Amino acid sequence: MxxxxxLAEFNQQLAEAGYADLRPIxxxxxxxxxxxxxxxxxxxxxxxxxKQAAGQIVDDLERRGYLRREPHPAGGRRKLVTPTDRAQEHLAVAGRVLHRLEAELADRMGARGEELTAMRGYLARLIREMAPEGPPPLRPVW
Structure with missing residues (x-):
């Protein structure tokens, strides 16, 4: 919960920052x-x-100016998909929004710095316990 x-608050603030067209994926x-x-x-x-789902995501984001396809440096028929400046700007804004949300949450809860540090520590321990070989890459699982 x-x-x-x-996530809902994060999406709302990103929309207000001009990225209403993007979702977590x-x-x-x-x-x-x-x-x-x-x-x-x-x-x-x-x-x-x-591969089909990835292709659809790439097609959509390319049409909207967030990604581009370029010839692959190794040659052949493969294409290299790269983020545009617009995508990089989105990531920077998203990072700022996430940090601001964390700070706002701490203020609303009256949490002190050491409490947030402890919470991060507990969550890191949970990850280590559940994935001792290291955390898997972030994937859309919802």
Missing amino acids: AFQLL HGLTFQALGRRGATSSELAERLGVS
């Missing part, structure tokens, strides 16, 4: 591509979706 509430796509980009097949693997 806390995740859903935070889009931000995960930008993160999965990184600055260097990836092929659609690599993106599908990183997101844990089918």
Whole structure:
């Protein structure tokens, strides 16, 4: 429930910042591509979706100016999908929104710095317990 509430507020603030056309899967796509980009097949693997689903996401975001397809440096028929400046700007805004939400939440709860540090520590321990080999990549699982 806390995740859903935070995600709803995050989406609302991103919409108010001019990104009403994007959803969490889009931000995960930008993160999965990184600055260097990836092929659609690599993106599908990183997101844990089918190649067809990744292709649809890329087609949609390319039409809207968030991604571009370029010739792959290794040549051949493959294309390299890279985020545009617009996608990078979205990630920067999303990061600021997330940090601001965390600060607002701390203020509303009256949480002190050490309480937030402890909470982060507990969550990190939970991740280590559930995934001892290291956290898996972020994937859209909702």
